[in-house]
Amino acid sequence: MGITTTVHLNFRDRALQALEFYRSVFGGRLVAFTYGQAQDVEHPADTDRILWGEVRADNGFHVMAYDVRENQTYDAGDRPFFVSVRGEDAEEITGYWKALSEGATIIADLGPSGWAPLYGMLEDRFGVTWTLDIATPYAG
Structure with missing residues (x-):
């Protein structure tokens, strides 16, 4: 299960x-x-x-x-969550990044980071914060 x-x-x-x-x-x-x-x-x-x-x-x-219904309060807040998209293929992740970037605010450019060969963060045109990266095994 x-x-x-x-x-x-x-x-x-x-x-x-x-x-x-x-x-x-x-x-x-x-x-x-x-x-x-x-x-x-x-x-x-x-x-x-x-x-x-x-x-x-x-x-x-x-x-x-x-x-959210009209009679309920709604406040999008400031980055109350991230949507994380992890993959193994840089070309696939880069394609998603390019598409999500349209009208977005880039928080961290897509590129190598200290923990992943490819990582980026953006806030899309709907105010949703996304992180995209290449999954790597934890080196503990």
């Missing part, structure tokens, strides 16, 4: 746009369901907001997202 962990991103009115963008970067299938489709509308502004959405790709990428 095992478990998996999946990053779940919280937005207000931007979940679908973010999921579409991440699908364009990593590929995969996007599924999204609105509050209106679920007949779970507490405030008219929620009707077309995403109640549940995800992108899942054959390469292992998986992210979930939703739009």
Whole structure:
């Protein structure tokens, strides 16, 4: 028996746009369901907001997202989490980096670091902080 962990991103009115963008970067299938489709509308502004959405790709990428309801507080905060994408192929990681970099703020340029042959950090155009790197065994 095992478990998996999946990053779940919280937005207000931007979940679908973010999921579409991440699908364009990593590929995969996007599924999204609105509050209106679920007949779970507490405030008219929620009707077309995403109640549940995800992108899942054959390469292992998986992210979930939703739009916080109108009657709930929402504060994106300042880097409350990072989404970490680790791989073994520099060309693949570099491709993801280039796509995510569009409209992003670069925090650490993609390049060699003291702990990985390739590492970078950016805040994408949706305010989500991503780290991308090449996985290396722990040298303890």
